[in-house]
Amino acid sequence: MPDLDALKHRLKALLIERLKFEDMTPSDIGDDDPLFEGGLGLDSIDALEIVVMLESEFGLKIKNESSAREHFRSIASLAEFVAERTAPKAGA
Amino acid sequence: MTGSLSGLPHQIPFRATSRIEVVDAENASGVFLHSAADALTSGIPLEVMVIEAMAQTAGVLAFRGSSEPGFLSAIDEARVERALFGGESFRLEVRLVKSFGRIHRFDGVAFDGSVEFARARFYLAGQETPEPGDDDR
Numbered sequence: 001m002p003d004l005d006a007l008k009h010r011l012k013a014l015l016i017e018r019l020k021f022e023d024m025t026p027s028d029i030g031d032d033d034p035l036f037e038g039g040l041g042l043d044s045i046d047a048l049e050i051v052v053m054l055e056s057e058f059g060l061k062i063k064n065e066s067s068a069r070e071h072f073r074s075i076a077s078l079a080e081f082v083a084e085r086t087a088p089k090a091g092a
Numbered sequence: 093m094t095g096s097l098s099g100l101p102h103q104i105p106f107r108a109t110s111r112i113e114v115v116d117a118e119n120a121s122g123v124f125l126h127s128a129a130d131a132l133t134s135g136i137p138l139e140v141m142v143i144e145a146m147a148q149t150a151g152v153l154a155f156r157g158s159s160e161p162g163f164l165s166a167i168d169e170a171r172v173e174r175a176l177f178g179g180e181s182f183r184l185e186v187r188l189v190k191s192f193g194r195i196h197r198f199d200g201v202a203f204d205g206s207v208e209f210a211r212a213r214f215y216l217a218g219q220e221t222p223e224p225g226d227d228d229r
Contacts, residue, residue, distance in 0.1 A: 045166055045215050048192040055190075065193040 146200035
């Protein structure tokens with residue numbers, strides 16, 4: 001299992017870069033802050049960019065919009081999702 | 093394979109692209125032709141119309157086979173290399189980068205011969221909710 005705190009920091013930095021948040025640093029985003037409604041206020045275009053980012057940075061393909069909604073709830077849930085999907089398989 | 097210009101919600105005088113060819117499920121090409129009359133009537137910077145033509149080319153690819161027309165949701169990172177001159181034509185190439193839910197992202201480039209004239213990123217949104225895809229596991 002990768003270091004979750006380091007992964008959260010990396011995800012925050014990637015979001016800031018990919019979504020072009022000006023004058024924002026990773027420390028401005030709370031681990032449990034909602035990414036969409038009532039939080040950072042991301043929209044469906046931002047969700048697509050997160051999908052592109054997960055594919056290019058972590059090799060993860062996201063096809064199912066309904067399950068992505070749950071994974072994309074916050075940085076914490078996104079980090080758990082990435083950690084689980086990139087962890088080496090047992091016995092592999 | 094030729095795309096259908098008649099499927100676009102824009103027709104003359106609002107249709108900016110003159111020809112569209114769907115290459116495959118992820119790529120389409122088009123042509124933007126400028127006439128001297130355009131400069132007198134549009135009032136819109138002509139370079140913007142090349143960007144619009146790429147978006148329309150992407151729209152034909154994104155919504156072919158759909159019963160409802162989609163719409164251009166956003167343009168990002170648009171860049172035009174120089175001013176457009178009367179009578180010029182440009183080859184347009186658009187590529188579907190990713191679809192997620194109803195949103196489709198395209199990257200487009202307009203070429204003057206082999207030289208890049210303009211590029212932009214487009215987001216198009218469909219009105220129909222797609223069938224659920226495979227589980228992402």
